[in-house]
Amino acid sequence: MAVAARKQSRAASNATEAEGQGELPELNKDQELEAYRLMLLIRRFEEKAGQMYGMGLIGGFCHLYIGQEAVVVGMQMAAKEGDQVITGYRDHGHMLACGMDARGVMAELTGRRGGYSKGKGGSMHMFSKEKHFYGGHGIVGAQVSLGTGLGFANWYREDGRVSLTYFGDGAANQGQVYESFNMAELWKLPVVYVIENNRYAMGTSVSRASAQTDFSKRGVSFNIPGEQVDGMDVRAVYAAGRRAIDFARSGQGPYILEMQTYRYRGHSMSDPAKYRSKDEVSRMREEHDPIEMVRRRLIERHKIGEDELKTLDGRVREIVNDAAEFATHDPEPDVSELWTDVLREA
């Protein structure tokens, strides 16, 4: 237990140190603004989704990404058009960051015909071929082998694409992760494994489930390089993302990024919340909020006025409200859809 506590605080202090050291590459004003806009869009979207769940418009599971926004936003800023993204069930943020339409995502959450999967997949299972988003997977760890397969296809076709494969600290203990690591390194597949270490898998803290809690070292026995990254700071994510993606794209093989992040909300919508203290949550929210950090920099360094940020807020809110409105009124799928898409015509 003492060890666990020490490790966690090391991670947290890393985060603050990194920020204090100021050795991070600065983002220019436009990049900061774009990061801010996207993170805010995800935050507002998720808050709305939570609210709609509370009203009974969304059923089943609904895993919110609030607190982790900087991870996917920083990575997408580092990625190129055509790079694939795949993740688990905590996927709303990834889809928005991939440029998927908020309406289509929200309508999938409400199970309506305008949803990305025509209402047939729900919160955990959404895909967009056009945006190179390969899901949306409900089985913990499954996306890691699948993401490795996306990387394999890129290697096979020699098309210069990189697969960004996201999974959680809990998922990192699944056996197929290591089977995948071995193949990815063996064949030098262009895959960046992004481990979103939000410190908990449901109610289990990292130290209660993991013998090696430094996830950047999980590839050591396969010779896969890894880094621990302050996943609350979009600049740090972006910088590490560039390194990892460049490495993979240049044919040197896979790369592991452990993003140290935090989920503010419960695992899914209901959560006994007894496995962590309120203090811990509020400390993260107050001291490490990824959006607030960018906001401060925008005001202080880039001299963006409150007014401009307000306008931006308003635009984000409009997108989210419009999506919610659409997702509320869009009809359910036609009943004939029950029987479609089971198999393709051969």
Place this chain on the structure above:
Amino acid sequence: MATDILMPALSPTMEQGKLAKWLKKEGDRIKSGDVLAEIETDKATMEVEAVDEGVLAKILVGDGTENVAVNTPIGVIAAEGEDVSARSGQPNGAEAKGVAPNVEPASETGSGTGSGGGQAKGEVPAGGGAPATVPAIPKAPSAAGSPPQPETTAAPEIPEGTEMVTMTVREALRDAMAEEMRRDKDVFVMGEEVAEYQGAYKVTQGLLQEFGPKRVIDTPITEHGFTGLGVGAALAGLKPIVEFMTWNFAMQAIDQIINSAAKTLYMSGGQMGAPIVFRGPNGAAARVAAQHSHDYAAWYSNVPGLKVVMPYTASDAKGLLKAAIRDPNPIIFLENEILYGQSMPVPKLDDFVLPIGKARIHRTGKDVTIVSFGIGMTYALKAAEELAKEGIEAEVIDLRTIRPMDVETVIRSVQKTNRCVAVEEGFPQSGVTAEIGMRIMEEAFDYLDAPVARITGKDVPMPYAANLEKLALPNVGEVVQAAKAVLYR
């Protein structure tokens, strides 16, 4: 414009909860993301976050108020300076009575204890449940409706005059494990979130406290690994109970279940076998979509070397789980999330153990035999009630064990009624009902006055959309119709 803050639901089944405390005061400025208040049910807490900006103009429901109905306005957010003095705590009748759509919880996080457990999968309460701000709440899947009162006919295993206590299936399962763990030090439980979290669906509640961390073990999310570990421990003579958070995740581990647990006794010429119980919720819950809704009854029942138990009632759950833990073989014990919260009578006996492999006649009748098991029984029993209204007496058989299958009980019934409908939630092809039909044909063909009919889940992955999910599951009407069809009515 003032906006109401509504009492949110923690899960789709939650109908009411406690407003534990406000974290903001009247007059405080609010921006989205601010935590306004904390609400609680007996199992979970949740923070109410602001989605709108403004000022917390009025608190309508104060700290510590119990039984606040979902969707009741609990406060008002207004623009600065706006007058909301007209707002009161009881806005209008319809709103104040607001209820969440009555879908069974979809939760790996403990909301499975939602207050609506007893009306699992029921219809959405009719009428203006939702406040005006919430148009078009999708209809919840209506499958089995409220649980039929188990009007169990003579349960041969329960001595006459035995006192019965009402408990949920969840409690019955927990008690079964606790009793067997007290009885035998070699019995231990392992799985994801079974210990400190008290079980993702709260089935292992209290076990850690009583038996300690050596016998109630939280595992990492490594199904293939911990299943193999469990089988190894069983080969070495321990008696593990391996909980799968749901059976869907056991697909990660199915190799160890079949290749190691089921086959070792045979391959070792009888030297060593695996006394192990694999248990957890199986089949569809509500709105959890294709990857979390699979029914594995048919899969495991295909495999020699396994026994497959799938109880419906709380008393069967208890008696059969105790038997499973004592059995020297690998047992697949298929529970159901929707049944967990249902309360039924359980005999108050010191050591209530039921035989594996025996069906139970749940309701007697002479006109048609309806055979089912697990949650399928809810359709069968409701259909029998419907049929009774039309003067058709259905005999309803609960298989309880899928493998070995008590064909004898089914055959005896069919010899009497000459007609049979088999019901399951699983897929039709190679399903358990297909097996039932075949066995009747093999052993009682001459007694049949009509071909055996079956009602199953539809032959598609489970859709998420509420309307499609409802269609994908069997329903009572289909069973009634099938019964009439075999009666040529």
